[in-house]
Amino acid sequence: MQGDLITDFTRAVRQKTGLVIPEDDLARFQKIIVDRMRIRRIDIGEIYLQLLLGQSDASKAEWKALSLLLTTGESYFFRDAGQMSLLRHKILPELIRKREAEKRLRIWSAGCSTGEEPYTLAMLLTLILPDWRSWSIHLVGTDLNESALDKARAGLYGEWSFRKVDPELRKQFFTPLPDQVWRIDPQIHGLATFAHLNLIEDRYPNVTQNLYDFDLIICRNVFIYFDAPTIAGVVEKLTESLCRGGYFMSGHAEIHGRPSAELASRSHPESIIYQRVEKAPARTLHASAEYSVTPRAPAPRQTQSVAPARSARRSPPPPVAPTSPANRAVSSRVNLSEQWNQIIQLRHKGESEKAASLAVKLVASHPEHTPALMLLAWHNANQGRQSESESLCQQVIKTAPLSPEPHYLLAHIALEQGEEGLAKSLLNKALYLSPKHAPSCLCLADIMARQGDAHRARHMREIALESLAQMAPESRLEFYDDWRVEELAQHLRAQLADGAQ
Incomplete structure (x- = not known):
């Protein structure tokens, strides 16, 4: 197969699925294409390419078959101990407190493969939320690979899916079957639902598919297959699918910088996670005075000559005793301490904007x-x-x-x-x-x-x-x-x- 034709195939795959075929994987990719042509009884590469570029039912069916071969579906329970700890001890408890009054929680595992991640989230919820049965929990996993989704829905797993799992958790949430197969607990199984979704082509947020207003979206080990423009487009759609204050978690180092104007990074010991905030206007370095720390001279007073009312004769103010330099220094230190304590209290209340505004004023006088x-x-x-x-x-x-x-x-x-x-x-x-x-x-x-x-x-x-x-x-x-x-x-x-x- 000629190089130009292979390039056309890789471009078609990228446009349809977002997957970028690395150069060292081209030989495997070409073998997959040739195998699919043989199965379809197509002898000419250009004809198979036209099938993929079409909009017919046959084209859609072929993309499903091809996607199964292009996506690896590699996953396991409690993947990445650090991120799981962050979710268990910080993020999920925070979301639970936030939703306590309405008892509603919405979580999306995007690119869930064979279901280990959504089921892990279900297990975490039952561990930290004693009354989870009284909550309305919408936990959905989506993936491009239909075969992987079928396995997720079955809830049957082999030893390889447990390579990072505490044996006690396995005993608690799984039942052993013959041939080293384990069945997930029916209650955990019932918490998660699964659906086919193409992160590149499909529309979301989508109310009819119940893909909107999420408290938490996890999309890990997916962007490693995408190029930068594709990542940006997917992240924007995922961000729009979050509620205000909702969290977005990706894999380590999959996303660099601030991936969206509405996502602010939150640094934790175990991982960086992103939170949806109000879209802020673009700023350049110190372009705004709001968080500038350069002391500003006080504005000159505007004086106005006002004739005193005849009936409002005032006695002169009593003389003020001069303040000694030592007293002024003590007063300044006390005032500084009070300002800083007020700033810290605002931070602890979650009023970070007010705290930052006061910190700017403090630094202006104490650089x-x-x-x-x-x-x-x-x-x-x-x-x-x-x-x-x-x-x-x-x-x-x-x-x-x-x-x-x-x-x-x-x-x-x-x-x-x-x-x-x-x-x-x-x-x-x-x-x-x-x-x-x-x-x-x-x-x-x-x-x-x-x-x-x-x-x-x-x-x-x-x-x-x-x-x-x-x-x-x-x-x-x-x-x-x-x-x-x-x-x-x-x-x-x-x-x-x-x-x-």
């Missing part, structure tokens, strides 16, 4: 206030304004060269951009400055685990746990998703006990 600068750096990063965030981090490095915090945040930005090597270097720099900086230890542990270095990942988590033991249990780890120290310590102890990577 070297490191905590306020870091608050603004995190705020900008979470809103997708990475250039502003990086600029603020560099400002902190100049004013507080021994602080690990700016290096830690810069590492998170590097991870969002897919620069894992740079992130490791920045985290090592943070740990050089503060060898027991718990956030840096945990972020580096997550990277090590992904790279298969389980020994070093465990070592970094042990160091983090030692560091947390020296802190007050009820204190918060600022800018680290506001974890309480005891919550994070319990989470770490559970990870270490389970041998999680």
Whole structure:
């Protein structure tokens, strides 16, 4: 088969499914095409190509058959221990609290393959939501591969699907059958529904298919097959399918930067996740005064001559005793402390915009206030304004060269951009400055685990746990998703006990 014709086939596949055929996979791809031509009894490649480009029922049937061969369908239960922990301990509990009054939860696993991911989510929900039967839970898995969906609906799995599963969870949620086959628990099976969907061609959000207004959408290990324009288009449609405040999770390093104007990244120890926010206008570095930290001179007073009323004669004000320099310094420190406490209280209430606005005013009068600068750096990063965030981090490095915090945040930005090597270097720099900086230890542990270095990942988590033991249990780890120290310590102890990577 000639090279130009192979190129036409790969272009047709990309346009129809979004799948990009890598160069080193072209030989396998050509074999698949030839095999399908043989089955269809077509001898000429151009004729088979025309079949794929058509709109007939025969064309649609052929695409279904071809898609089965092009998609791998590789999955397993509780895939990625870090992301599963984030969902179990932070994201799902937050969504449950948010929906407590209406007892309604909507979750979509896009690109669910053979169903392990949606069933994992169903298991997590039953573990953390004791009264889940009284809730209206819509948990749907979609995929391009009809054969994979049939397996998902059957709920029967072999040993390979359990390679990362705690044996106790397997006993709790599955029944063993002959030939090393396991059947999922009927109640878990009943929580999930499955549907065919082409993420590229099909329309969503779609009310008639119940694909809209989701609290959580997970689309992992799908974008690795797509090119950048296709990823952008799919992410936009998925974002529109989220409710305001809903979360979107992709696989590690599958998406770089801020994938949508309405998605803000949220950095967690285990993974980055995105949250739908109101669309913000595009900003350039310090183009807006809203989060500028450059002190501004006060506007000149406009005076106006007003003749006093004859009947309003006022006695002169009593003299004011002069304030000593020492008293002024104490008053300034007290006022600064009060301002910062007010900012922190607003952050803890979730009023991040108000907190950032006050932090800008604080920095205008105290340009070297490191905590306020870091608050603004995190705020900008979470809103997708990475250039502003990086600029603020560099400002902190100049004013507080021994602080690990700016290096830690810069590492998170590097991870969002897919620069894992740079992130490791920045985290090592943070740990050089503060060898027991718990956030840096945990972020580096997550990277090590992904790279298969389980020994070093465990070592970094042990160091983090030692560091947390020296802190007050009820204190918060600022800018680290506001974890309480005891919550994070319990989470770490559970990870270490389970041998999680």
